[in-house]
Amino acid sequence: GDSVTQMEGPVTLSEEAFLTINCTYTATGYPSLFWYVQYPGEGLQLLLKATKADDKGSNKGFEATYRKETTSFHLEKGSVQVSDSAVYFCALLTGANNLFFGTGTRLTVIP
Amino acid sequence: NAGVTQTPKFRVLKTGQSMTLLCAQDMNHEYMYWYRQDPGMGLRLIHYSVGEGTTAKGEVPDGYNVSRLKKQNFLLGLESAAPSQTSVYFCASSYSINRGQPNEQFFGPGTRLTVL
Numbered sequence: 001g002d003s004v005t006q007m008e009g010p011v012t013l014s015e016e017a018f019l020t021i022n023c024t025y026t027a028t029g030y031p032s033l034f035w036y037v038q039y040p041g042e043g044l045q046l047l048l049k050a051t052k053a054d055d056k057g058s059n060k061g062f063e064a065t066y067r068k069e070t071t072s073f074h075l076e077k078g079s080v081q082v083s084d085s086a087v088y089f090c091a092l093l094t095g096a097n098n099l100f101f102g103t104g105t106r107l108t109v110i111p
Numbered sequence: 112n113a114g115v116t117q118t119p120k121f122r123v124l125k126t127g128q129s130m131t132l133l134c135a136q137d138m139n140h141e142y143m144y145w146y147r148q149d150p151g152m153g154l155r156l157i158h159y160s161v162g163e164g165t166t167a168k169g170e171v172p173d174g175y176n177v178s179r180l181k182k183q184n185f186l187l188g189l190e191s192a193a194p195s196q197t198s199v200y201f202c203a204s205s206y207s208i209n210r211g212q213p214n215e216q217f218f219g220p221g222t223r224l225t226v227l
Contacts, residue, residue, distance in 0.1 A: 036214060043115070043201055043218035044154075085220075085221075089153060099216060101153035 006090045006102025011081055013109050021075040021105045022090045023064075023090035032093040033057075033066050033073040037084045038104070047075075047088070080109045112138050115219035117202050123225045124192045132187040132222050134202030142205045143185035144169075144216060146178060154201065160185055161207075163209040192226045198222050 009014040025031065032051045038043040048057030051110040053068035053083045073090060118133045134143065146154040146169075156169030160179040167195050174196060176188045185204075189196060203216040 006153075036218075041218045041220075044203075045218070046215050049215055093215075099156070101152055101155075103153045 001096050002031070002092060002098065002100050002103040004090050004092050004100050005093065005103055008103070010106040010108060013107070015082055016079045016110055017109075017110050019075070019077040019080045019084075019107065021088055021090075021107070023073045023075065023102060025071050025090075025092045027071075027092055027094050029094055033064070034091040034093065034099075035062070035064055035073070035075050036089040036091060036101075037086045038089065044089065080107070082109045082111055085109045112224065115189045115202055115217050117200075117219040117222050119222060120220070121189065121223045123227065124189075125227050126149065126193060128192050129225075130188075131190070131202055132175075132190065132202075132206075133191070134187070134219060134225075135183055136185075136204040136217070137183065138204060138217065139182070140204035140217070141207045142216075143179065144203040145175070145185065145187045146201045147196075148201060148221070149198050150190075157187065157200075164224050178214055185212075189225045192224075194226045197224060 001027045004018045011027045030105045033045040034049045036046050038044045048059040050057040050066035056065045064073050087106045089104045092100045115136045119220040144159040145157040148154050155171050157179040160166045163182045166177045178186045200222045205216045
């Protein structure tokens with residue numbers, strides 16, 4: 001079945017470090033891929049998305065490229081800030097209404 | 112716009128009690144969803160609705176019922192709460208574009224439910 005496997009955390013980085021959070025997926029058909037972010041005490045917010053192979057989603061300095069050949073959608077940021085501390089979820093949308101989430105990766109950025 | 116709102120924010124129940132969680136959205140979205148979030152398991156879909164008056168089961172529907180009497184509201188009911196239903200519940204909504212396929216979902220702030 002359709003599923004998302006996400007890098008387990010927690011991840012702790014110093015400010016201005018490079019971030020990668022790995023995400024791979026299994027799906028039939030041609031899914032859309034998303035990264036959501038959850039700040040403490042809040043709901044999930046869409047961070048970026050890609051709807052077809054080789055698309056690159058980007059927002060707030062974060063990027064992820066839809067790689068069909070490796071079934072991956074890794075999240076990257078060149079220089080993290082303390083304000084990026086949150087839980088990040090990779091998600092896959094297939095067919096009608098089915099959004100599958102990874103287990104989430106908690107990122108803590110220290111000054 | 113308030114986006115997606117959820118009521119209440121927190122609730123503690125005793126085993127066997129019932130309650131209803133309310134979700135409201137002001138974006139005129141056709142689709143609405145209820146998820147639960149548990150540690151180490153991400154979010155799992157409980158029920159969803161593709162329009163007023165329609166509902167369908169998601170991945171983990173047992174022990175829950177839903178109703179969508181108005182387009183802007185989606186209610187999640189627990190008839191007889193169990194400790195296994197202790198979780199954080201998120202509502203989401205989305206618009207449909209492109210031949211009825213759903214698009215990205217907008218989430219509410221969550222309801223933390225504890226069942227003793």
